[in-house]
Amino acid sequence: MTSKKLQNITVLGMGGTIAGLAGDPNNPKEYIAGELGVADLIKDLSHVNELKLDILNVAQINSKDMQVGHWQALLSSVQAAMGQAHTHAVVITHGTDTLEETAYLLQAMGPWPKPLVLTCAMLPANAPHADGPGNLKDALNWASQAHHEGVFVVCAGKVHASQDVQKITTESVDAFTSGPEGCWATWVDGQWNIQSKSMSPTQLQPRPSLAYALAAKHWPRVEIVTNHALNDGAVVRGLLASSDSEETPLAGIVLAGTGMGTASQALEQALQKAVNSGVRVWLSSRCIFGLAHAQANTHWGEITLLSAAKARTALCLRLLAEKEHQS
Numbered sequence: 001m002t003s004k005k006l007q008n009i010t011v012l013g014m015g016g017t018i019a020g021l022a023g024d025p026n027n028p029k030e031y032i033a034g035e036l037g038v039a040d041l042i043k044d045l046s047h048v049n050e051l052k053l054d055i056l057n058v059a060q061i062n063s064k065d066m067q068v069g070h071w072q073a074l075l076s077s078v079q080a081a082m083g084q085a086h087t088h089a090v091v092i093t094h095g096t097d098t099l100e101e102t103a104y105l106l107q108a109m110g111p112w113p114k115p116l117v118l119t120c121a122m123l124p125a126n127a128p129h130a131d132g133p134g135n136l137k138d139a140l141n142w143a144s145q146a147h148h149e150g151v152f153v154v155c156a157g158k159v160h161a162s163q164d165v166q167k168i169t170t171e172s173v174d175a176f177t178s179g180p181e182g183c184w185a186t187w188v189d190g191q192w193n194i195q196s197k198s199m200s201p202t203q204l205q206p207r208p209s210l211a212y213a214l215a216a217k218h219w220p221r222v223e224i225v226t227n228h229a230l231n232d233g234a235v236v237r238g239l240l241a242s243s244d245s246e247e248t249p250l251a252g253i254v255l256a257g258t259g260m261g262t263a264s265q266a267l268e269q270a271l272q273k274a275v276n277s278g279v280r281v282w283l284s285s286r287c288i289f290g291l292a293h294a295q296a297n298t299h300w301g302e303i304t305l306l307s308a309a310k311a312r313t314a315l316c317l318r319l320l321a322e323k324e325h326q327s
C-alpha cells in the first residue's frame with residue numbers, strides 16, 4: 001500500500017471574527033475579535049488529517065485596527081513561509097473588515113511562488129452556526145488544490161480573486177462579492193466549480209521592494225475622502241491644516257467620488273489646493289461597482305479603477321516606491 005504524501009500548508013493567524021468569542025454565544029453580535037489563536041481554529045477540523053499544518057499567530061486583532069506593523073509582520077511571515085521548500089501553500093485567517101485591503105496588498109507585493117489564500121468569518125467561533133470552521137476547511141482545500149499564482153479569498157463556498165473582492169454586507173455570512181463578473185470558483189456538490197473567467201487585468205502599480213516596505217517605519221499617509229451632498233471641502237482643508245503637526249504628513253488623498261468619480265465644486269477646489277501643496281490625489285467612485293471615468297473632471301487628480309479602499313493601499317505603495325527610488 002502506498003501512503004499518500006501529506007501536504008504542508010502554513011496557516012497564519014491575524015485575528016478577526018473567525019478567531020472571535022461572544023460573551024453569550026446566542027448573541028453573536030456582541031463579541032471580541034481575535035481572542036483565539038490558530039491552534040484553536042484548526043483543532044476540530046477533520047479535514048486537516050490529510051494535511052500537515054504549520055501554524056503561526058502573527059496578530060490577534062480586529063482588522064479595523066490594522067496598522068503598518070501588522071502588515072509588515074504578515075508580509076514577512078508570508079515571505080518566510082513561501083521560502084520553506086516543504087510548504088505547498090499559505091492560508092491566512094483574517095477579519096472581514098479590511099480583508100480586501102490586505103488581499104490587495106499581498107497581491108501587489110507578489111507574485112508569490114505558491115498559492116496564497118485568505119479566509120475569515122462573519123460569526124464568532126463560539127456562535128451556534130459559526131461559519132469560520134467551514135470557511136477555513138474550504139480555504140485549506142482550495143489552497144491544497146490551487147496551482148494558480150495569485151491571492152485568493154475563500155468565504156461562504158466561494159473563491160474570490162484579490163483584485164475583485166469587496167465586502168458588501170454585514171448581515172450575511174456570504175459577505176463578499178467579486179462584482180458583476182462573478183467569483184473565481186464556487187463549491188458545488190463536493191468540488192470546486194471553477195468559472196471560466198481569467199484573472200481580470202490588474203492595473204500594474206509601482207510598489208516598493210519587500211525589503212524596503214518591511215524596513216520603513218512609517219508608510220506614506222493616504223486618506224480617503226468621500227464626496228456627498230452638501231460637501232464644502234472642509235475635510236480636505238482640515239487635513240491640509242493639520243498635516244504638519246501629524247507624525248506622518250499627508251502624502252495622498254483618494255477621492256471616493258460620487259458617480260464616476262466626481263466631487264462638489266468646493267471639494268474640487270480644496271483638492272486642487274492639496275495637489276498644489278504636493279499631495280497626490282487619486283479619483284475613484286464611491287459606488288460599490290462604480291468605476292471612475294475620464295469624463296470626471298480630472299485636472300486635479302489621477303483616475304483609478306480600483307475601489308477607494310484598494311486605491312488607498314495602491315497609492316500608499318506607489319508613494320513608498322517613489323521614496324525608495326529617490327533614496
Ligand code: SIN
Pocket residue numbers: 015016017018033061062063064094095096097098120121122
Ligand atoms: C474584523 O474585521 O476583524 C472584525 C470583523 C470580522 O472579522 O467580520
